[in-house]
Amino acid sequence: xxxxxxxxxxxxxxxxxxxxxxxxxxxxxxxxxxxxxxxxxxxxxxxxxxxxxxxxxxxxxxxxxxxxxxxxxxxxxxxxxxxxxxxxxxxxxxxxxxxxxxxxxxxxxxxxxxxxxxxxxxxxxxx
Amino acid sequence: xxxxxxxxxxxxxxxxxxxxxxxxxxxxxxxxxxxxxxxxxxxxxxxxxxxxxxxxxxxxxxxxxxxxxxxxxxxxxxxxxxxxxxxxxxxxxxxx
Amino acid sequence: xxxxxxxxxxxxxxxxxxxxxxxxxxxxxxxxxxxxxxxxxxxxxxxxxxxxxxxxxxxxxxxxxxxxxxxxxxxxxxxxxxxxxxxxxxxxxxxxxxxxxxxxxxxxxxxxxxxxx
Numbered sequence: 001x002x003x004x005x006x007x008x009x010x011x012x013x014x015x016x017x018x019x020x021x022x023x024x025x026x027x028x029x030x031x032x033x034x035x036x037x038x039x040x041x042x043x044x045x046x047x048x049x050x051x052x053x054x055x056x057x058x059x060x061x062x063x064x065x066x067x068x069x070x071x072x073x074x075x076x077x078x079x080x081x082x083x084x085x086x087x088x089x090x091x092x093x094x095x096x097x098x099x100x101x102x103x104x105x106x107x108x109x110x111x112x113x114x115x116x117x118x119x120x121x122x123x124x125x126x127x
Numbered sequence: 128x129x130x131x132x133x134x135x136x137x138x139x140x141x142x143x144x145x146x147x148x149x150x151x152x153x154x155x156x157x158x159x160x161x162x163x164x165x166x167x168x169x170x171x172x173x174x175x176x177x178x179x180x181x182x183x184x185x186x187x188x189x190x191x192x193x194x195x196x197x198x199x200x201x202x203x204x205x206x207x208x209x210x211x212x213x214x215x216x217x218x219x220x221x222x223x
Numbered sequence: 224x225x226x227x228x229x230x231x232x233x234x235x236x237x238x239x240x241x242x243x244x245x246x247x248x249x250x251x252x253x254x255x256x257x258x259x260x261x262x263x264x265x266x267x268x269x270x271x272x273x274x275x276x277x278x279x280x281x282x283x284x285x286x287x288x289x290x291x292x293x294x295x296x297x298x299x300x301x302x303x304x305x306x307x308x309x310x311x312x313x314x315x316x317x318x319x320x321x322x323x324x325x326x327x328x329x330x331x332x333x334x335x336x337x338x339x340x
Contacts, residue, residue: 018145035338039293050145068289076288079296080338090148115151118129124220 011043011084014121020054021070022063027055030127031073038080045084046077047117048106053091056102074103088114129154130216134223136164137173146222147177157204157212158183163193171198184209233261247328247335254332262330270330273309274318280304281331291333294324 015034019026034044048056060071077085085106092099092108099108109117118124131150137143143165146156156177158165165174166183174181182202188194197203204212213219230244240258241249246265248254259278263270270278284292284300292300294312302310315323324336 016149018142032337035293039295039338041295049148050141072287072289076290076292076296079284079288079292079299081295081299088148111148114149115154118149118220119151122218124218126221126223 011045012122013037013042013044014047014117014124015044016047016049016124016126017052017055018050018126020051021060022067026127027052027070028073030125031070031077033125033127034077034082035073035080038082043084044080044082045086045117045121046082046106047086047088047109048091049088050091051095053087053095053097053102056087056104056106057097058101058103071103077104086117128216130212130219131156132219132221133158133162133165134160134221136161137170138164142222143173146220147174149220149222150177153180155180155182155212155216157209158201159187159209160184163187163191163197166197166201167193168196168198171201182212233258233265235261245329245335248332251332251334258332259330266326266330268319268330274330276305276309277301277315277318277327278331281327281333285331285333290338291328291336292324293336293338297324297327 013034015030017027017030021027034046038044055070055074060069062069077083085104086109087099087102087106089099089108089110129151131146131154133143133146133156135142150156156174158181163183164170166181166188171178171181178200181200182204183197185194185203185205188197188203227249228243229241229249231242232239233242235257240253243249246262248258260270263274268274280301281291281297283304284297298310298312298315301315308314312323315327319326319330328334328336
């Protein structure tokens, strides 16, 4: 562990979410994996990376055909005690998003801290 | 050492950047499937200072006829070597 | 997951209600307190006020999050809504024996919880 920040979030499972809502089932599947792990008492950290940061944009709705979105599931995370939520700072600036306006107030992670994150979790799953 | 596995070509997908961003200084990156295109001389530069820790799966290179075009800096491993690598690695992380 | 395949019907005095293979409602909008009582009866349960307050917590949970909770979040939701004394798995086990998250979801007209065994 290189610094306190990593120590702080070190847990059993790191789920990296790299897809936005609605376009594919990747985001939902990643969240499901996180929920199952949490339901069994695992400490889970979520990292929203790349396009995945758009999952945190406020004001999401159902799809045009009434498909469920992922925003209610994100709101539910705290009920599963998933409170370690991180967002890739570089992705925010690349997409021109304001980190302060995102759902769930995730913590920003600078590029230099990413390798430490993958190293300090016993399992890393990418979605 | 963590083994990162990439199966997308850097010519069509930005995913390789995510793999690079998440890699530690001792981690290795194995190119498989369409990812082996990254071993081409014209694309290998995208992997920056990972050279030397960049590997490509021989079977996937061969299937695409890319073996002769593979950059010298890329370490070739066959499927058996792939298995050994996953055993050596503390864990593997897939990028797709 | 809510399924769409009708496996059997639950017969009430003036209607029949479609259920899936695991006994969950096919059409969640159809739920009523009568249906809850009929499902509970199938399970050998008589619904008391204590059951109903859990059922309300579950329905609120689903309304808000669009998913049925596994056991841990159910316990947490009950604790928040009804107090720590009731937000304990032993209380839920007593009211909904066996697998409380699944059984209570079935009675409350929710889909089967996806994140539990």
